[in-house]
Amino acid sequence: MTVRVRFAPSPSGYLHIGGARTALFNWLWARNTGGTFVLRVEDTDQERSSLDSVSAILDAMEWLGLDWDEGPVKGGPCGPYFQSERRERYRAVVDEMIGAGTAYRCYATKEELDAARTELKAKDPKAQFVYPGWWRDRRDWPTNAPYVVRFKSPRDGQTTVRDQVRGAVTTPNSQLQDFVLMRSDGYPLYNLSCVVDDHDMGITLVARGDDHLINTAPQILIHEALGWTPPTFAHLPMMLSPKGEKLSKRHAAVAVQDYRARGYSPMGVLNYLVRFGWSHGDQEVFSRSELIGLFGWDHVGKSAGKFDEKKFLDVNFAHLKDERLTDTEAYLAAVAPFLARRGIVEPDPALLRAALPHIRERARTYEEAAFALDYFFRELPEIDPQAAAKFLTPATGPILDGLAVALDASAEWQAAALEARFRAWLESSGHELKLAAQPARVALTGRTASPPLFDVMEVVGRARTVRRLRHAAQTAAGG
Numbered sequence: 001m002t003v004r005v006r007f008a009p010s011p012s013g014y015l016h017i018g019g020a021r022t023a024l025f026n027w028l029w030a031r032n033t034g035g036t037f038v039l040r041v042e043d044t045d046q047e048r049s050s051l052d053s054v055s056a057i058l059d060a061m062e063w064l065g066l067d068w069d070e071g072p073v074k075g076g077p078c079g080p081y082f083q084s085e086r087r088e089r090y091r092a093v094v095d096e097m098i099g100a101g102t103a104y105r106c107y108a109t110k111e112e113l114d115a116a117r118t119e120l121k122a123k124d125p126k127a128q129f130v131y132p133g134w135w136r137d138r139r140d141w142p143t144n145a146p147y148v149v150r151f152k153s154p155r156d157g158q159t160t161v162r163d164q165v166r167g168a169v170t171t172p173n174s175q176l177q178d179f180v181l182m183r184s185d186g187y188p189l190y191n192l193s194c195v196v197d198d199h200d201m202g203i204t205l206v207a208r209g210d211d212h213l214i215n216t217a218p219q220i221l222i223h224e225a226l227g228w229t230p231p232t233f234a235h236l237p238m239m240l241s242p243k244g245e246k247l248s249k250r251h252a253a254v255a256v257q258d259y260r261a262r263g264y265s266p267m268g269v270l271n272y273l274v275r276f277g278w279s280h281g282d283q284e285v286f287s288r289s290e291l292i293g294l295f296g297w298d299h300v301g302k303s304a305g306k307f308d309e310k311k312f313l314d315v316n317f318a319h320l321k322d323e324r325l326t327d328t329e330a331y332l333a334a335v336a337p338f339l340a341r342r343g344i345v346e347p348d349p350a351l352l353r354a355a356l357p358h359i360r361e362r363a364r365t366y367e368e369a370a371f372a373l374d375y376f377f378r379e380l381p382e383i384d385p386q387a388a389a390k391f392l393t394p395a396t397g398p399i400l401d402g403l404a405v406a407l408d409a410s411a412e413w414q415a416a417a418l419e420a421r422f423r424a425w426l427e428s429s430g431h432e433l434k435l436a437a438q439p440a441r442v443a444l445t446g447r448t449a450s451p452p453l454f455d456v457m458e459v460v461g462r463a464r465t466v467r468r469l470r471h472a473a474q475t476a477a478g479g
Contacts, residue, residue, distance in 0.1 A: 003035025004204045010042045011053035014255035015060035018239050021273040026207050027066045028295040039071030040081040044187050060256040064266045078201040090188040094149050102225035105147040106135040130177040146184040159217040164234035164297040171217040195222045203231050210235035237277045238304040263367030268316030276305045285318045317364040338370035344377045354459045358451035381446030396439040397476035404469035413462050415454040443472030
C-alpha cells in the first residue's frame with residue numbers, strides 16, 4: 001500500500017514550530033517510503049482564518065524545504081485542499097449518517113445547555129458536564145429551528161487506537177459523549193471534517209501531536225459508522241517550555257518566520273525539531289538526506305521534550321560552520337539579505353568569498369555572519385566608541401602611523417608575510433606587541449574581537465588597510 005500522509009494546519013496565524021515538527025515527521029515518512037505528502041488547509045474557522053495566514057504558512061513550508069506533493073498551488077487528484085471549499089461534501093456525509101441513524105439533529109438551545117451545566121455544578125462542582133442525549137432518539141424535529149448534528153456514540157464496548165508510537169490505547173465508549181459533528185451554521189467541527197478529508201484523500205497514516213489523542217477514538221468511531229477503514233496513527237510527544245508548560249510566545253519565539261528573520265538555517269531548524277521525539281543513537285546533527293534515510297516510527301519516543309534556545313542555537317551553528325551541511329553557495333545566498341539589512345546591498349563577490357572562511361567558525365546565525373562580515377565591505381569600519389576610548393588614545397596615534405608605513409612597504413600581501421613584517425617592525429621600533437596589536441585591530445575592524453589580525457589585513461587589502469590605520473591614527477590624535 002502506498003503511504004499517504006498529510007499536514008493540515010489551521011490558517012489563523014504563523015506556522016508554529018510545533019506544527020513545523022508535525023509537518024517534518026510526516027514529510028520524512030513520505031520521503032523515506034516514496035509515499036505522498038499532502039498539504040491541506042483546515043480553514044473552517046471563518047473568524048480566525050485568513051489568506052495572509054495561508055500565505056505565511058506556505059512560505060514557511062517552502063523555506064524549510066518541506067515540499068508537498070498535493071495541496072494548495074500544486075493541486076492534485078483529491079482536491080479541493082481547502083476545507084472551506086468542501087462544505088457540500090461534509091453536509092452530504094452528515095445527511096447520510098442521520099439517515100443511517102449514526103447521527104442525529106439536536107435542537108437543544110444554548111440556554112438549556114447552560115442551565116444543565118449550572119445545575120450539575122451546584123450538585124457537584126468537580127463534575128464534568130456531558131450532554132444528556134435529549135434528542136438522541138427523537139424525530140419530532142421542529143420546523144425552521146436551528147440545530148446541530150451530533151454523533152450517536154455507542155454506550156457500551158471500547159475503542160482501541162493502534163498507535164505507531166504508543167502502542168494500543170483503549171478508551172471505553174461510555175466515556176464518550178454524543179459530540180457535535182456540525183454546527184448550526186452548517187460548518188463542520190474538527191472531528192468530522194478531519195475524518196472525511198482523511199478518507200477522501202486516501203490518508204494511510206495520521207501523525208500529529210499527542211494532544212490530539214483525545215480526538216482519535218471519536219474519529220475512529222466516525223470512520224466505522226461510515227463503513228470506512230481508519231488510517232493508522234502516530235501521536236508525537238509534546239514540545240514543552242523549559243518549565244514544562246505548553247510552549248507559547250511567553251517562553252520563546254515560536255513562529256518559524258521568527259527563526260528565519262533571526263538568521264537560522266532551514267536545516268538547523270529542522271534538525272533541532274526532529275530531535276523532539278526522534279533519535280538515532282547519540283547522533284545530534286544530520287543532513288537532510290540522512291534524516292530521510294534514517295527516519296522511522298520505531299525511533300520515536302513517548303516522552304515530551306523541553307524547548308532549549310541554547311541547544312537550538314548550537315544545532316544551527318553546527319550546520320552553518322560545516323561545509324558538508326551548508327555549502328558555500330548556499331551560505332552566500334542566505335547571508336545576502338542580512339548584509340542588505342546593514343546597507344551592504346551588492347557586496348563584491350570575490351571579497352565576500354575571501355572573507356567568509358574567516359567568520360564561519362564564529363557566526364552562529366546568518367545575522368551574526370552579516371555583522372561579522374560588515375567591516376570587510378566598508379571603506380572605513382564603524383568603530384565601537386568604547387573600543388576607541390580604550391585603544392585609540394593619543395599615545396597610539398604615532399604607533400598606528402608607523403605601522404601603516406611599515407606594512408605599506410611589504411612586498412607581499414599575505415597573512416604570513418604581513419605578520420613577519422609586523423614583528424620585524426615591532427623589534428626595530430621598540431614598541432610592545434600589546435600597544436600595537438589591539439589598536440590595529442580596532443583600526444581595521446572597529447572592534448576588539450575579530451578573526452586573526454593578519455588574515456583580516458590580507459582580505460581587506462593593502463590600500464584599505466593602510467587607509468584605516470592612518471584614519472585611526474588621526475582619530476587617536478584627536479584630528
